[in-house]
Amino acid sequence: MSALHIERSNLKxxxxxxxLPLEVPVITLTGPADGPTVYIQANIHGAEIQGNAVIHHLLEAFKANPPAGKITLVPLANPIGINHKNGEFTLGRFDPVTGVNWNRQYHFDGALLDGFVAELTEASDEAIRQQFRAQxxxxxxxxxxxxxxxTVGQNLCLRLQRMAVEADIVLDLHTGPVSARHxxxxxxxxxxxxxxxIPLNILMPSDFDGALDEACFSPWWQLSERFAAQGRALPVMVDAFTLELGSQEWLNVEDAKQDAAGILNYLQHQGLWSHCADPLPYTLTLQTQYACELSDYKALYSPSGGQVEFLAPLCEPVPAGQPLARLWHFNQLGLTPDNGLYQALALPCNAIPVLHFASASVQQGTELYKVLTNTFAL
Known part of the structure; x- marks a missing residue:
């Protein structure tokens, strides 16, 4: 079997x-044959560490079965967020100076599309790919x-994005607060x-709202839509996904194998091992997969302050009217009969809980649960 070339560097x-420099580790793998270019990063949010373990398993799998193409792996993508601690908790979801979400600081200006389609109406798909990527x-x-x-966050994200923009496939590995895989x-x-x-899936439109996956797929999708308006079918030439791999502040290297297996399965279908017949070193246990449109991915907010008892298991359907949680008001102890100390919180429709707030102590307006509604099979 041809060798896999591996380089390790640090991106300032x-x-x-x-x-002193702030640096991010970058591992670049070049396969023994031509193939797709892949970019995978983890831990842009400081508390979301499970993706690093997934990258570990991916690297071992790539060593055992060298893929075609070029793969860039970026674990520990945000050293500022990773080191943003308050006591035993990692706070690194937002830039502590500006308050902006670390994953909302990538860049795309749609004005780039104006005039581009008209100039390349007769160009080949490959010429369009090369010139649009250059733009x-x-x-x-x-x-x-x-x-x-x-800002610090813009500088970080743009330097990561400059690597990701070269890829045909971009995977951004995250986790939720207390979360099912989605x-x-x-x-x-x-x-x-x-x-x-992955059991729970949210279908997204072509909009751009600052996240890495959107920064990578939105330009190509909108380009395809512009060509379609001119009567030409142009494929969307880049795939980009955000994978949510469970809960934050949690590392389980053994569990990470199942997510690595799913990623390898996807990459195999994208042609990374078409040059060889060797089986990949994993076992994939098939999941029932539910989905909803992004507009049907709903949040339940706390109607008042108190202490919340989360009742609904994640990733399991909950019928309309069945309580997801009890909101306790212990400030009423001694003033209210026991059956008045809490209120049951239910939804007016069937739903599948995806994640819930990490703390049991909540203010009015806290996002308690996020759920899939109007679900269908993926």
Whole structure:
């Protein structure tokens, strides 16, 4: 079997106040044959560490069965967020200076599409791919060269995005607060998204809202839509997904094998091992897969403050009217009969709970649960 070439480097994404560099590890694998370009990162949010274990298993699988193409692996993608601690908790979801979500600071300006389609109406698909990728690359570089400078988060995300923009497949590994495994699926990838074998799926439109997956698929999807409006069918040339791999502040290296298995299964269907017949070193246990549209992915907010008892198991259907939680009001002890100390919280429709808040102590307006509604088989 031909060898897999592996390089390890560090990407500078900023500097500490002391002047010491902030760096992110980057592992680049070049396979023995031509194939897709893949970019996989984990831990852009500081408490979401399980994706690093998945990258560990992926690297071992790639060593055992060298894939075609080029793969870039970026564990520990945000050293600032990872080190943002308060006591025993990791707070690294938001930039502590600006308050902006770390995963909402990538860049795409849709004005890039204006005029591009008209100039390349007669060009081949491959020429369009190359020229559009060059335009996206230039847009990121121009943003990085802003004479007014950038925030810490913008600088971090744009340097990561500059690697991701070169890829045909982008996978961003996350976790939720207390969460079941779920997948954000661009609607055009619905059929092949099944290969990840993730039980809960949210189908997304072509909008861009600052996340890495959107920054990678939205430009290509919108390009395809522009060509379609001109009467030409152009495939969406990049797949990008956000994979939510369970709960934050939790690491289980053994459990990470099932997510690595799903990713490898997807990559195998994308042609990374078409050059060889060796079986991949994993066993995939097939899951029942539910899905809903992003507009039907709903949040339940706490109607008042108190202490919440989460009742509904994640990833299991809950019928309308069945309580998801009890909201206790212990401030009423001694003033209210016991049966008045809590209120049951239910939904007006059938739903499948995806995640819930990490703390049992909540304010009015806290997002208690997120659920799939109007579900269907993926």
């Amino acid at each position: 994404i900023g500097e500490h106040p002391t002047g 996206l690359r230039a847009q990121i570089n121009q943003r990085l060269d802003n004479p007014w400078g950038l 997948l954000y699926v661009p609607s055009y990838t619905r059929e092949r998204a099944r290969h990840f074998n």
